[in-house]
Amino acid sequence: MERTIYREIRATPQVMQLGGLLAAFILAALWSVYTVEHHGHVITGMTNQIVWGLPHVFAIFLIVAASGALNVASIASVFGQKAYKPMARFSSLLAIALLVGGLAVVVLDLGRPDRLIVAMTTYNFSSVFAWNVLLYNGFIVIVGGYLVLQMMRKVDPRLVKAAGLVAFLWRLALTTGTGSIFGWLVARPGYDAAIMAPLFIVMSFAFGLAVFILVTLWLFTLSGRIFGDALLIRMGRLLGIFAAAVLYFTAVQHLTNLYATEHGGVERFILRDGGIYTLLFWGVQVVIGGLAPIALVFLNPSRSSTVLAATLVIIGGFAQIYVIVIGGQAYPLDIFPGFDVIEGFNEGIVNPYAPSIYELLLGLGGVAIALFAAGLGAKVLRVLPTNLSDANLPADR
Amino acid sequence: MTNRAELTRRDILKSGAAVASLTLASGVTLMAFGGSADAKGADAGKRWGLLIDAGKCDADCSDCVTACSTENGWGHGDHGSPETDPAWIRKVTLKEQSTGRTVSAPIMCQHCEAPPCVDVCPTGASMQRPDGVVLVDKHICIGCRYCMMACPFKARSFVHEPVADQKVNAPRGNGTVESCTLCVHRVDKGRIPACVEACEQAGHSAILFGDLNDPDSPISKALEQYPSIALRDDLGLNPAVRYQNM
Numbered sequence: 001m002e003r004t005i006y007r008e009i010r011a012t013p014q015v016m017q018l019g020g021l022l023a024a025f026i027l028a029a030l031w032s033v034y035t036v037e038h039h040g041h042v043i044t045g046m047t048n049q050i051v052w053g054l055p056h057v058f059a060i061f062l063i064v065a066a067s068g069a070l071n072v073a074s075i076a077s078v079f080g081q082k083a084y085k086p087m088a089r090f091s092s093l094l095a096i097a098l099l100v101g102g103l104a105v106v107v108l109d110l111g112r113p114d115r116l117i118v119a120m121t122t123y124n125f126s127s128v129f130a131w132n133v134l135l136y137n138g139f140i141v142i143v144g145g146y147l148v149l150q151m152m153r154k155v156d157p158r159l160v161k162a163a164g165l166v167a168f169l170w171r172l173a174l175t176t177g178t179g180s181i182f183g184w185l186v187a188r189p190g191y192d193a194a195i196m197a198p199l200f201i202v203m204s205f206a207f208g209l210a211v212f213i214l215v216t217l218w219l220f221t222l223s224g225r226i227f228g229d230a231l232l233i234r235m236g237r238l239l240g241i242f243a244a245a246v247l248y249f250t251a252v253q254h255l256t257n258l259y260a261t262e263h264g265g266v267e268r269f270i271l272r273d274g275g276i277y278t279l280l281f282w283g284v285q286v287v288i289g290g291l292a293p294i295a296l297v298f299l300n301p302s303r304s305s306t307v308l309a310a311t312l313v314i315i316g317g318f319a320q321i322y323v324i325v326i327g328g329q330a331y332p333l334d335i336f337p338g339f340d341v342i343e344g345f346n347e348g349i350v351n352p353y354a355p356s357i358y359e360l361l362l363g364l365g366g367v368a369i370a371l372f373a374a375g376l377g378a379k380v381l382r383v384l385p386t387n388l389s390d391a392n393l394p395a396d397r
Numbered sequence: 398m399t400n401r402a403e404l405t406r407r408d409i410l411k412s413g414a415a416v417a418s419l420t421l422a423s424g425v426t427l428m429a430f431g432g433s434a435d436a437k438g439a440d441a442g443k444r445w446g447l448l449i450d451a452g453k454c455d456a457d458c459s460d461c462v463t464a465c466s467t468e469n470g471w472g473h474g475d476h477g478s479p480e481t482d483p484a485w486i487r488k489v490t491l492k493e494q495s496t497g498r499t500v501s502a503p504i505m506c507q508h509c510e511a512p513p514c515v516d517v518c519p520t521g522a523s524m525q526r527p528d529g530v531v532l533v534d535k536h537i538c539i540g541c542r543y544c545m546m547a548c549p550f551k552a553r554s555f556v557h558e559p560v561a562d563q564k565v566n567a568p569r570g571n572g573t574v575e576s577c578t579l580c581v582h583r584v585d586k587g588r589i590p591a592c593v594e595a596c597e598q599a600g601h602s603a604i605l606f607g608d609l610n611d612p613d614s615p616i617s618k619a620l621e622q623y624p625s626i627a628l629r630d631d632l633g634l635n636p637a638v639r640y641q642n643m
Binding site: 037039040041042047048049051052110111112113115116118119122123124126127128129130132133181184185186187188329333335336338339340341342343344345346347 | 500
């Protein structure tokens with residue numbers, strides 16, 4: 001085999017066109033932010049009942065996928081799988097890009113995004129949100145440092161491995177923090193569960209790997225490089241295991257809740273009577289985003305199966321986060337146990353939510369920022385290997 | 398020998414700087430600490446609370462809501478969408494599932510002793526005064542709405558549109574979160590909250606305001622004498638708002 005060579009992707013007309021398209025999405029998101037800031041959130045679908053909406057679904061997906069995208073690098077450096085080593089640099093870059101895209105959406109949806117400096121300088125350490133600000137910033141610094149170490153010449157491999165280990169542990173903390181945003185909400189029956197943290201970690205494994213597979217393949221196709229079938233199928237199998245793990249944790253989450261009579265209401269809502277949320281849960285999250293990709297990669301392992309499985313995992317992932325974030329708020333708070341509300345202020349009813357175009361544009365803008373940053377990184381940095389053909393893969397010990 | 402003119406100039410500059418820093422610093426302090434100027438006036442020995450007698454609350458009366466809205470300037474310039482309009486206080490009518498008995502009561506911020514909204518606020522904008530009143534510092538609220546996710550009582554509102562006709566005592570801002578302040582601007586001057594006053598004037602006197610820490614206060618005596626409940630008592634937040642005859 002030849003040595004792994006990393007090269008920037010060339011600025012072909014196709015690359016530039018795609019860059020322009022992503023820039024257009026980013027501009028549309030900025031227009032949406034400007035419009036919402038001008039008129040207030042009243043023009044969005046979000047209300048005093050559904051306080052977090054579609055932007056948060058996009059943001060959480062991107063943030064969760066970010067920590068998962070780093071897995072490829074961790075598998076190489078922490079777990080010593082040499083076949084993944086050539087992809088470690090881009091895995092680190094994509095992780096940072098996805099996080100930046102997700103954070104951009106969170107920040108731009110704030111009621112007062114102009115006060116970002118307040119959020120960065122004034123901390124309430126009893127808030128898991130405040131800890132997350134530190135975890136997110138720390139992730140960018142640590143993974144950035146890890147990427148630099150990987151790209152430096154004549155660096156002691158043990159140092160790279162140590163940096164990889166720190167980044168891996170940090171990403172576990174980061175996803176724990178993201179899951180705990182929901183897990184520590186005692187007021188809402190749909191959240192308030194310790195399993196949220198490990199569930200989010202396992203979700204990150206699946207979503208991050210799926211995004212990594214698609215983005216890397218996309219850049220390889222654009223730059224005319226070879227991505228070997230055997231490697232892709234191997235990654236697809238791993239994705240299948242991760243998707244199964246997500247299903248397992250989801251099952252435990254709901255079975256535990258079903259056992260407690262007090263949570264019966266919210267479980268019936270999500271699993272049986274919730275309309276769109278029930279459909280998204282069973283149809284999109286479980287079948288399309290869970291069972292189908294598992295079947296694809298294990299029953300019919302192929303290049304196209306893997307690509308399709310990765311796409312389905314992403315679609316299922318969006319559905320899962322939508323059900324958690326929006327479904328959890330749509331189910332009413334039980335403020336008056338033992339009573340029915342005859343008259344009240346949106347009391348005791350399922351809260352409706354219809355996302356607006358502004359929210360969709362902002363969310364898509366976050367995806368565009370992540371992809372643009374990843375593409376730009378691959379354009380200016382030597383992070384993508386020139387050849388990932390099966391013949392050129394280092395053999396695992 | 399010292400040049401007097403030089404000294405004078407320097408003195409003038411110095412005093413000017415002092416005046417400027419005083420002027421600016423107070424503003425900066427206000428900006429940085431928001432409600433802390435008020436909090437200094439709050440007495441850590443007190444814990445203000447409300448006792449709401451649902452037996453006296455008239456289902457058809459909403460004078461407490463109107464009074465709060467007038468006092469604090471919310472609910473006027475809004476475009477009439479109940480989903481997004483602020484509601485610092487709201488009336489609910491409930492029917493007991495097991496008995497069919499109906500009961501009516503106002504719901505507002507419950508001013509918990511262990512408020513989840515204060516715990517989760519990333520910047521500390523959601524805060525508690527030494528006398529237990531839970532407030533939002535509008536200067537450092539970034540509008541993330543995590544406090545609204547955390548509140549078990551749906552007591553908080555996000556300002557969804559630009560505000561007009563603000564009251565001096567209750568500054569509001571588009572893109573920030575707000576809720577019942579227990580009328581601290583009145584309480585700090587020895588008056589009672591607007592909702593309590595309105596309920597009295599309507600002849601119901603269903604809301605009793607007072608110091609929960611003072612065993613001789615009418616509210617403490619009433620709590621000692623008659624059974625009362627806290628909403629979502631299972632969460633162990635020890636709200637300062639309690640209900641009788643619910």
